[in-house]
Amino acid sequence: MSDYGKLFDLTGQVAIVTGSSRGIGRAMAEALAAQGARVVVTSRRQEACEDVAAAIKSAGGEAMVIPCNVSHEDQLANLVEQTLAAWGRIDTLVCNAAANPHYGPFLEIPDDMYDKTMLVNVRNVMKLCRMTLPAxxxxxxxxxxxxxxxxxxxxxxxxxxxxxxxxxxxQMVKNLAVAHGRDGVTANAILPGLVKTHFAKALWEDPDALAAAERDTALGRIGEPVDLAGIAVYLASRAGRWTTGQSFVIDGGWAIRGE
Ligand SMILES: NC(=O)c1ccc[n+]([C@@H]2O[C@H](COP(=O)([O-])OP(=O)(O)OC[C@H]3O[C@@H](n4cnc5c(N)ncnc54)[C@H](OP(=O)(O)O)[C@@H]3O)[C@@H](O)[C@H]2O)c1
Known part of the structure; x- marks a missing residue:
């Protein structure tokens, strides 16, 4: 009989969460650690990551910090190498850090900003997956x-x-899912709606924009980082082991809004 009590247990597992110094990544890192995973906290700012690691440890979890700017491939390689050197395995990789350098008409984006957005949010996500898959x-x-x-x-x-x-x-998680399912690897995307973080400040600090978001969300409020923590635990755990190639909309009921 299955041990349903341990469906979400991550004891013995190792997880890397990019962009976990604050916001959604931090909530995911803390939640994974609370279920027993050893968590690599990583972003560009070591000090901010140390604060998160300290919070995880003081709650009884295990964490270490490996600074990494996901724009740089050598730092991605170092993240994977250092994790394997310290803990010998990688069970969960959360590619969470992202860039959004341009706010303006789509066709007017300068080339350097276009390239940066593609590099951080797509190419280097693929590269980090490629570096992690052998383990x-x-x-x-x-x-x-x-x-x-x-x-x-x-x-x-x-x-x-x-x-x-x-x-x-x-699309990337669908590609990874079909290519690596038989290796026992699942790949899934999480699609948050508007969440109260630094990244989305411009959207929720403006009272009109906030009121519109609240009006258009079935649950009547925008998200908090913790609202995205449970889906990460599910996907990392035995509970999610037959779930792959999927996109989970976690938005308080914004995308399903009617008139
Ligand atoms: N908030 C929302 O409404 C919302 C909605 C949909 C999707 N998302 C997505 O959610 C993810 C997390 O965003 P968030 O809202 O939680 O934002 P956040 O609170 O601003 O956190 C962003 C995290 O990414 C790190 N980061 C940024 N650039 C990085 C880089 N080049 N290399 C490494 N780390 C980097 C930041 O740390 P450092 O500054 O220390 O590097 C920080 O830990 C992003 O993929 C974003 O697109 C957010």
Whole structure:
């Protein structure tokens, strides 16, 4: 008989969460650690990551910090190498850090900003998955999770390139799922709606924009980072082991809004 009490137990597992110094990534890192995973907290700012690792440890969990700017391939390689050197395995990879350098008409984005958005949100996500997959295959499986966005679901002018990359992430998990399912690896995307984080400040600090978001959300409020924690635990755990190639819209009921 299955041990349903341990369906979400991550004891013995290792998880990397990019962009976990704050916001959604931090909530995911803390939740994975609370279920027993050893968590690599990583972003560009070591000090901010140390604070998160300290919070995880003081709650009884295990964490270490490996700084990594996901724009740089050598730092991605170092993230994987250092994790394997310290803990010998990678069960869950959460590609959560993202860039959105341009807010303006889609066709007016400067080339350097277009390239940066594509590099951080698509190419280097693929590269980090590629670097992590050998360890996952060798140990018999793993879970890849990419933080996409509900921006992937609709046309957008002012966030056009960002949304383009987030739609690419939805396709990326499908590609990874079909290519590596037989290695025991699942790949899924999480599509948050508007969440109260630094990243989306411009959208929720403006009272009119906030009121519109609240009006258009079935549950009547925008998200908090913790609202995205449970789906990450599900996908990392035995509970999610037959779930792959999927995109989970976690948005308080925004995308299903009617008139
Ligand atoms: N908030 C929303 O409404 C919303 C909605 C849909 C999707 N999302 C997605 O959710 C994810 C997390 O965003 P968030 O809202 O939680 O934002 P946030 O609170 O601003 O956190 C962003 C995290 O990414 C890190 N980061 C940024 N650039 C990085 C880089 N080049 N290399 C490594 N780390 C980097 C930041 O840390 P450092 O500054 O320390 O590097 C921070 O830990 C993103 O993929 C975003 O697209 C957010």
């Amino acid at each position: 996952m295959k060798e140990q018999g499986g793993g879970s890849i999770i990419i933080t996409s966005s509900t921006g992937a679901l609709a046309g957008s002018d002012y966030l056009g390139t960002y949304c383009l990359t987030k739609a690419a992430d939805v």
